[in-house]
Amino acid sequence: MTETSVTTDPAAAPSVASNEPIIAIDDLSFSYDLGKTNTLRNISLEIPAGKVTAFIGPSGCGKSTLLRCLNRMNDLVDTAKVTTGRISILGQDINAPDVEAIELRKHVGMVFQKYNPFPKSIYENVAYGLRVQGIKNKGILDQAVEESLQKAALWGEVKDRLDSSALGLSGGQQQRLCIARTIAVKPRIVLMDEPCSALDPIATARIEELIAELQEDFTIVIVTHNMQQATRVSDRTAFFYLGELIEYDETQIIFGNPSIKQTEDYVSGRFG
């Protein structure tokens, strides 16, 4: 991505040193009803590169809405609108008229709460994004599929059945396959919307371990209702309530000694 346009080649996007802001949200307000009511109000925060940032807060606080703003998933809602402020990713205003949402999503991938593999083979699920980009060379595709499955800690389990249907995998495996599919196109940022909420504790632990490994190559933003998970996987945590950002700090501080009483009340189970 450059200051003026979004490149189609994520590898060509400018690099950001680890810990430097890769996402800058400035005074963002967002509405689902064309500005009559703001679901998000005056949110400002910077998300560092190469780190895991968790969004926490009670249902309806706006954390998933904000996550979806980061790759413009809310464009799918006709009446959705950014009413004030801006979101910059790699220095580019992502809501600028010349930025295509599809191009943006090459840089900002997303993993959803409910794993959603395509009804295709394991191989085709991972290769899908690359094929959409026009890559046809089998050698390149094979390499990308293997690399992505290895990064998603799934290669060992599926390497002998790449042509089998993805729907035959267990829930935890399907979610890791979706992660492999997301990272195959080499995004800079991976958004995760409660990626473990439909998984058992073992599969959850595998995904959490995977998040720690992916952190080396990607910036991760995760929405989670599981606060223990936020403490385990994230470097920084943002607490939202009723559409406002209440507190944003290092995870150790948010769960160890938050500055704002509302945060402490929430993380210690006093309201929610």
Added chain:
Amino acid sequence: MAHILKNYDDDLSALKDSVVEMGTQALAAMEKAIKGLSTNDVELCYDVIDEDERIDQQEKKIDEQGMSILLRFNPVASDLRHVLSSINICRSLERIGDHAVNIAKRARKILKAGELEEVRLIDPLVLEARKIVSGALTAFSDVDEQLAHKVIEMDRAVDKIHKALSKSLSNKISGGAQPTESLLNVIFISRSLERIGDLAVNIAEDIVFITSAEDIRHT
């Protein structure tokens, strides 16, 4: 504000009650040992030695309560600090109980050897030790950070009196005062009271950690 889970509140509150109870037991043991010495009542000294088992058992109970809360409720923020500090504080209280036993044993020996005028020299130190321990316990019970800081300051007086007393008694021994063993036992009692002051400071530091999340030990 109360937790959504009532059991969580009940368990945290029970943990605090147990620490306060243990503090009362440790302070009472110290008082009883000193009273045994000052009233020539050797039975009180034996009571302190026998009753130390209760304090030890209370320490184990607090450990179990703390571990159960950590296991079941995954406390965070001030709740986590409260649980960790409660476990630390009960460690300090157990050692105050041990020093009370040491005082009782030394007192028993002094009483057996016959009346000793110098016993009265420890009165100012006893007064300060009582103040500092009860101050620490009140600060914990009321979650009073200001009082905790005062407790830390109070330890200076305890140290000063102990130092002066030890020096004075050592001089007496050097000068040939008798019985040497009893005078030495008074010095050991003085040292136990000084250590009790240090343990009250440890408790106060834990209270500051609960209230402000600041670790002021060794600063």
